[in-house]
Amino acid sequence: MTLTIGIDIGGSSVNAVARTADAEIVSRYDHKGNVEGSRQIIASAMAAIHAIGLTGCTAVGVGIPGRIDPDSGSISFAVNLGIGSEPFDLATEIASETGLPVTLENDVRAAAVGAFESLSIKNEVINSVTVLSVGTGISAGVVTNGSLIRGVNGLAGEIGHVVVD
Numbered sequence: 001m002t003l004t005i006g007i008d009i010g011g012s013s014v015n016a017v018a019r020t021a022d023a024e025i026v027s028r029y030d031h032k033g034n035v036e037g038s039r040q041i042i043a044s045a046m047a048a049i050h051a052i053g054l055t056g057c058t059a060v061g062v063g064i065p066g067r068i069d070p071d072s073g074s075i076s077f078a079v080n081l082g083i084g085s086e087p088f089d090l091a092t093e094i095a096s097e098t099g100l101p102v103t104l105e106n107d108v109r110a111a112a113v114g115a116f117e118s119l120s121i122k123n124e125v126i127n128s129v130t131v132l133s134v135g136t137g138i139s140a141g142v143v144t145n146g147s148l149i150r151g152v153n154g155l156a157g158e159i160g161h162v163v164v165d
Helices: 038-052 088-097 107-122
Strands: 004-008 014-019 025-032 055-065 066-071 073-078 102-106 129-135 139-142
Touching: 004 038, 004 107, 014 038, 025 038, 038 055, 038 088, 055 088, 055 107, 066 102, 073 088, 088 102, 102 107, 107 129, 107 139
Parallel strands: 004 055, 055 102
Antiparallel strands: 004 014, 014 025, 066 073, 129 139
16 A cells, blocks of 8 residues: 655644555554754654654645745744744745655644645535634635635745734
């Protein structure tokens, strides 16, 4: 059975699933606890991966708050995780530990893509979706005409940092 692993890393929890190509979830990992700093982010991601197991896995996807460079697999400006302006190459770190390809995306933008995919399967007329996340921070993800909107410098939807006077 071919599986992919999806990991959601947040400031207060790490959640992961292993799923089949048909989107059937075959394993789940849920861990509550603060995650802060690059070393703890890697340790938390690897704990999730090892709990789920790598047998049959072909790829890892990671959703995490902050500014994501999907081409390089780096994260920056994830202030609730202790990551500042200096990019941290999270995808390369996880790939070197697992030997698997790793895709990195902002957590709320990943949720928007997931919502779009799910709604598209059920309803042929869906071509755009907006997801608003109110949690540790406030953020939005937007898919328009089937394309994820990342915005200038990958910061589209980071509405929790808007100053309102």
